[in-house]
Amino acid sequence: MAIDLSLLNPQQRAAVLQTEGPVLVLAGAGSGKTRVIAHRVVHLLDQGVPPRAILAVTFTNKAAAEMKERIVKLAAGGDARAGARRTRGLTVSTFHAFGVKVVRDQHERLGLPKRFGIFDSGDQVSLLKRLLRDLKIEDKRFDVPRLLSILSRRRTTGTELQGPVPDDEYELCASELLPRYALGLRAMGAVDFDDLLILPLQLFRDVPEILQTYQNRFRYLLVDEYQDTNQAQFELLQLLAGIRRNLCVVGDDDQSIYSWRGAEVKHILEFDKTFPGALEVFLEQNYRSSGNILAAANAIIGKNPARKPKKLWTERGNGPNVRVVAAPSDEAEAKFVADEIVRIAYEEKIPLHEMAVLYRTNAQARPFEEALRLAGVRYRVVGGTSLFDRKEVRDVLAYLRAALNPHDEVSLLRIVNVPARGIGDQTIAKAQELARKKRVPVWDVLAAGAPELSHAAERIAVFVALLRKYQARLEQKGFSTAGRELVEEVGIHEEARRGAQSLPAQARRIEAIEGVLRQLVEFEKRAEQKAAERAVERSVAQPSESSSLATAGAEASPSAPEEEEDDMFAAGLPGYLTRLALDSKDADGDSGDCVTLMTLHGAKGLEWRCVFLSGLEEGLLPHSGRGFEDANGEPAVDGAVNLEEERRLAYVGLTRARERLTLTRAAERLRRGKAIPRTPSRFLEDIPANLVDLIDLGVPQPESAKEVRETKAKSFFSQMSALLDDPKS
């Protein structure tokens, strides 16, 4: 039986029913785009399209998981088993996860090991620093993350080999680094995030048979958050869509907030140029927010030029006004929010998980955490420095990775002398030198031994033996146990204890290490469970399964992936590491009913009944790049940062709220221990006064640093003259 499309509005339905050819869905915030995608997929299934011919791409793993769940539920129509059956083989994944699959399928052609590693940004930084040192460039002269972003931009836009010699020193340095960087990765049998897009793209471009294989397989493409695609992703889609052009993209140019990562709004703005004849659907009815919230959001985003004109509307009532709160300090701002959360939870019976505190930068989280803790409110901070950014955790992972693949030099060199085992810088430098001369990996030099290293021969041999001992065990079942043994034998715990300044710091480090080890166990257990379930399923569903696969046709893959899609993150340690790399901010592990704290970027796609958007100040939102202001204490915004994108960011924040929205700012903010005066955000002025309830927590009226100074001087004067004029006092 087919799904019921009568509950969709006419625009939504149009986007679902046009199954062939290019479709652009411009979906305003809260206009039901996930709903459209899910319905569209199930509608395709209803039309007899085999699930394995459909590829739905999202931006985050979480979005992919939710999308899949939604589709399965919709396809089930009340019968869970039917849902699972009807959607088996359907691919819902991120671009990067899709890339992993392609690269894995084609690893031989790419000269990569089957279990290639994935470098995260920390690993990238290490590699770049090493390359800089090799080039005898002081790595202090360059901001390595900035170099990385240049490299990334060049690689994902295919402009590695730029003609004109750049005169910018960063560009120049990047040119030197780029080929070495790519070669370095390859030599280590590793890829970075960009490779997961670039390598498939190159394969598709250079090897028509491969492209054809994937084109024949994925005949219907859907893309969520299309405004966030970068050049490589765009080209990948274009190639995959091929002449069939069955590509449906969904997005909102007003929510494009990742240009700093290479995303280009033009892809969505110019979709009909790239795909002439595309059906264009506008979803403008908002099902999320009450009227006043929407009106405020519209007012802010309306000031942006060059956008697809949209006007969100709602059938819901106006709701309460938007509150704008001026607090004297960031501390007071946080206290106000915490108190309000308590009050709202109590008086209005809104559960904590329906409330969120949003901010522009992670650093803003701290005062909120303190205030909430003080108020006894449960909360969770999403994003920021996670478990996996901690040094001791990275050490553990480096051990696992190095044992699994000793050619991963970033990991190997990270742990070769951690804890100190007498293989110091000198020894390593010698080994690297030898390796370069012989053109072999450092590991080979260490493993083979060399007369130049004789002074440390014994210690090196012990280290080599250690990794070898665990290599095989980490590849097999029981890898979580092996991992723990490795960590214990190495003595990471002691190492972690050593460097900690305080006892609690010690405990946290130990806890972090234990956290990873627990996760390992958890992952292995789940993988085994899944494998068992699948085995049962397969034996039960054998007959119908094979026939449906056969009718799917178009299966000519030269290196057919192991039939099941779930294999994406294969069981075993390599699978765990892959997943970790792709899905950094892992398991929010439903910690019960609590308030969410996160950045605006993290909040995209989410919604709460009650939202506090904090820090509406010049220099913060809109953000002004490094530091809040220039030397004179004046906010330096214009030009420094993409103001239009900052506006979109504010828009995203406002539109997260369903019922209640509070915008807060502080007149003064603590930074590096010093209080710095702040001026209200220009975005506040854009909201019509009739939508706003102002709450002043006791802020002196004029706010710019200069004005504050002038006022102080003036009041001093008037006080003095009053004293002088009045003989009674």
Place this chain on the structure above:
DNA sequence: GGTTCACTGATTTTT
């Protein structure tokens, strides 16, 4: 080769 102490520099957003 290892350890300790002092200094510096950084704070935007992340798949």
Place this chain on the structure above:
DNA sequence: TCAGTGAACC
């Protein structure tokens, strides 16, 4: 304010 790095010293 704090963490990470580098130089001096053991």
